[in-house]
Amino acid sequence: MPALPRPASGPGSRYTARAATTRTRTHQHTDVATLAHRLTTRDLWLTRMLHEHRVLTTPQIARLAHTSPRSAQRRLRTLHQHAVLDSFRPLTATGSAPEHYTLGPAGAALLAAHAGLDTSALGWRPTHTGRIAYSPSLGHDLGVNELLTHLAARTHTTPDAGLRLWLSERSAARRWSDIVRPDAYAHWHDGDHLLPFFLEYDTGSQPLARVEAKLTGYAAFTTTTHTRPALLIHTRTHSRDQSLRHRLADTARELHLNVATSSADFTTTTPWGPWWTPLQPAALRTTLTDLAAQWPQLSPASGLDATDADTSLTLPVPPLPLALQPKARP
Template sequence: MATAYDASETRVRRLPAALRAPLEGRTWREFLYLLLNLPMALVMFVFAVSMTATGLGLLVTFLGIPVLAAALAGCRALGAVERGRARMLLDLDVGAPAPVRPESPGMFAWVGALLKSGVSWRHLLYAVVHFPWAVFGFSVAVSLWTSGWSLLLYPVWFRFLPDGAGPSGIQLYGDGRGNTFYLDTPFEILLTGAVGLLVVLATPWVFRGMTMVDRGLVGGLLGPSRLAARVSELESGRGRVVDTAAADLRRIERDLHDGAQARLVALAMDLGLAKEKLLEDPQAAAKMVDEAHGEVKTALRELRDLARGIHPAILTDRGLGPALSHLAARARTTPGADLPLWLSESSCARRWSDIIRPDAYAHWQDDGLLLPFFLEYDTGSQTLPRVEAKLTGYAAFTTATGGRPALLIHTRTASRDQALRHRLARPAAELGLHVATSSADFTTTSPWGPWWTPLQPGGQRTTLTGLAAHWPGLTSAGGLEPSDADTPLTLPVPPLPPTPEIGP
């Protein structure tokens, strides 16, 4: 149910970015982050410098080493607090570095491992380097925020100044000899408010620039090393691939058990009965053999469909054209299915290249449901942040045109598919986009089949028709007619692969 807060948030989002920036939650969170920088940096700086100086001074004795280890351990603990603060206020998710792993049990082994840990020394460096930046950021943030809003609201609050403040405003200049300057005329008051408005509008962008420095410090000094992050990513990707492979094996086993295997068992029973009746009732036996012949063809069809889910996908082998051809052939040979519109990459570029550059746009219609969708054919050559940046363009398309098609992303491998899903889930939800993904490990010569997974927690693979039912709020891109579709010369439509026939 919509709330008053949702309505106000919607009204704020309708404003231009420059005007709504001071009112956005992001600006206030960044301002709070810059304010908290000073006390946090002060605590870390004092702790790090005092403990390190004490430890270095005591190195002539045995006590210096454990004091230095305690300094590093404390900096790591404070670094965890800083990562949590960045996650909560800056929406910056920096993974925790690998814990200290001594080669052998015991306190001395732990102290030695801590002193040899480069991550620990990076936390100490952060405590020292961040302090002067925190002082600067705190000063700038407080100065801009207070002065901007004070000047903007000056036409309101100057009326409540005490009589001793001046004739009717605040004094900007006075030399003690009667030469004074007050902000008291209507023009001066309005000019002061205009200057305050400019400062208020510029302040959020200054905050974002300063917090970018904080993001770099937190991510570069308090996170895991690049090698450790890469190893973790590979381990996570390997786990996802193993899980996907196991799920596919279970699916194949289920399809074989419930489909082809059951039909073959029934076929064997029918042929056994036909064999028994062959001499006593040849006509009935012939009828049973004919029925068995139909069962064989059905079983072969099911095995062929199952094999399509195993061999390499047509999208991977030959690109979008052949896959589209099979989609169009499916529409021509299946009652109720239709592909009324398809725009190639060049056609999409002519219409929307200033906002988006999809590989295709299409309307798929089946069972009375319409699925308008953009198609992105991801080859894996672009980085994940670059693919994520495309979502902003599709959100801008929705805002500019009012159309809300789905976005289907096809990848070459299951691991790439999982990585994209992990990366795009949150921004897609924030932008209100309907996104589904698939990969060459699933999508076959039947791209309409149950290979597409909506980009949401717990999403299950479904067909194109299932996506249309899952997202009833989809609307097509405006201003398009079936006559806008690419011509058959650019879109050859072959028949579907023939079903193998069993000879008599």
């Protein structure tokens, strides 16, 4: 089987197609009621996160919810043994990839029971993990999750900063697909500053003209909803970033959009830092917090309030487990 397309660099770039390899399970709990008593609040949060974001690696989960990689590995192995989680490890050209975790059969059954639904209503099938492992979008999805898990985990070291909201591509599509289809939507908080933003994670596979065409949708969103989130575009390389900026600058200005770009050449593990450049002449790289200060007219997207049509599976999942959420400011 030929290799599936991947980004030339960055998260997921070295992955090639092969079957998902699930580690041997010594035992499984098929009784959901019994299993529920064995799971912690953090475990239940993780099942919702994997339903929401499809796949997270061991480092990403550890970053969000554990004090060390070792403690994360121990708990993840236990959850895998009980079929709450499934996992695979893609083949890499050199070295080895981290374990990639997805929602397992027991975890899907538990979520469905909590929501009063059949497992099939979750979109989960026995082939769930294999479909993700072989998906051409695996590298893209991992890149989005890598960027946003770093932002969410910022709270561990800086309690006043971090993500307070993070919607996946699927959740964003459920709300706004008739106008825009971002790769994610999130709220960055830092003290009194709020940066609501749509994220476009650009791997370089789309022509510049197609990326430019997306700006019309974001302008229509602002006009029709009377709300104004920023648009952050993250690219693979600095050269791709420069090409996008040259192509998008005039269009963004004409459409009155607040757009900033960055690339993996700069953001690395500190994407909140001074790596983002607004689309305007002579703009300098700045932090997410400074973007919020420069754009005081920003406002959160409409359609975020819960409705009678929502279930526990369609409501936003907190980016961190409840025990690790920052306390509300007085």
